[in-house]
Amino acid sequence: MSGRPPVEIDTSKPHPARMYDWYLGGKDNYPVDEAMGRQMLALDPRVPVMARVNRAFMQRSTRWLARSGVRQFLDIGTGIPTEPNLHQIAQEVAPDARVVYCDNDPIVLAHAAALLRGTPEGRTEYLQADVRDPDAVMEGARKVLDLSRPVALSLIALLHFVSDQDGAHDLVRRLMAELPSGSYLVVTHATADFTPEESKAATEKLKAAGVTLALRSREEFTRFFDGFELVEPGVEVPHRWHPELGEPVPGQEDGIIPGYGAVARKV
Ligand SMILES: C[S@@+](CC[C@H](N)C(=O)[O-])C[C@H]1O[C@@H](n2cnc3c(N)ncnc32)[C@H](O)[C@@H]1O
Incomplete structure (x- = not known):
């Protein structure tokens, strides 16, 4: 979109988008991200499996939504492009689907062109x-999406x-308030419920490096969906949410995946 600020990448401290890229085997990360990524792996060697399981949830949930008739997607916290990206899944099912990606990290901005490659003009934007700042997100989103129709x-x-x-629950409520009934909310989230000690150590290490990690319990996660209708099977560990819609991630059954995923409909 127009008016993009100049891209300034801070390589002095780890960034979630770049650490995630490192877990997924990408090349868009810096030594500081790899160093922190290795510390996370020392606490829990399954972190790369978790990243892949999360990515696979995005693919299956997008497929489910597109097959259910959703034609507009707003994806906040998009990350560095990793194929297939959300628009590729949605537009494979429905070529007319519109997608707005949104992230606050300058490295994602730097890769926005790659994210949009191969998509028809005007159907996918970054x-x-x-x-x-939900007002800014919605102001940008409405340039591409028709907010009188489900998103x-x-x-x-x-x-x-x-x-x-920072009011995580209130932000979700404010964003969903801008969308009409028939819209959906899709969330995955890390939790300390299954691995409290490792999670506490990870949170402290990240905090010391300037990264916030707000792990939430099942109950706190479920509260994001208050007032909406959870799609079957409700709140699940991410790889158990509609597994029939994609391929299993190697290693996903080898131990606990400490996260939750769910999709809900605004009625
Ligand atoms: C772990 S990645 C997830 C990427 C992608 N959604 C996925 O699941 O494959 C988290 C992303 O959230 C972005 N992020 C973190 N805080 C944010 C904020 N306050 N506003 C927008 N994006 C944010 C990060 O820059 C990063 O790209």
Whole structure:
């Protein structure tokens, strides 16, 4: 979109988008991201499996939504492009689907062109904005999406970077308030419920490096969907949500995946 600020990449501290890229085997990360990624792996060697399981949830949920008739997608916390990206899944089912990607990290902005490659003009856009500023997100989104028609809002592996002090639950409520009934909310989120000690150590290490990690319990996760109708099977560990819609991730059954995923409909 127009008016993009100049891209400045801070390589002095780890960034969630770049660490995630490193877990997924990408090349768009820096030594500081790899160093912190290795510390996370020392605490729990399954972190790369978790990243892949999360990515696979995005693909299956997008497929489910597109097959259910959703034609507009707003994906906040998009991350560095990793094929297939959300628009490729949605537009494979429905070529007329419109997708707005949004992230606040300058490295994602730097890769926005790759994210949009191969998509018909005007059907996929990238917006540089922070989820903590829902008015700015919605102002950008409405340039591409018709907000009088249903939209799937996806916040995938995003909200654990948004603290309670920043009002994570209220932000979701405000974003969903802008969307009409028939819209959907899609969330995955890391939790300390299954691995409390490792999770506590990870949270402290990240905090010391300037990264917020707000792990939430099943109950706190479920509260994001208050007032909406959960799609079957409700709140699940991500790889058990409609597994029939994609391929299993190697290693996903070898141990606990400490996260939750769910999709809900605004009635
Ligand atoms: C772990 S990645 C998830 C990427 C993608 N959604 C996925 O699941 O494959 C988290 C993303 O959220 C972005 N992010 C973190 N805080 C954000 C904020 N306040 N506003 C917008 N994006 C944010 C990060 O830059 C990063 O790209």
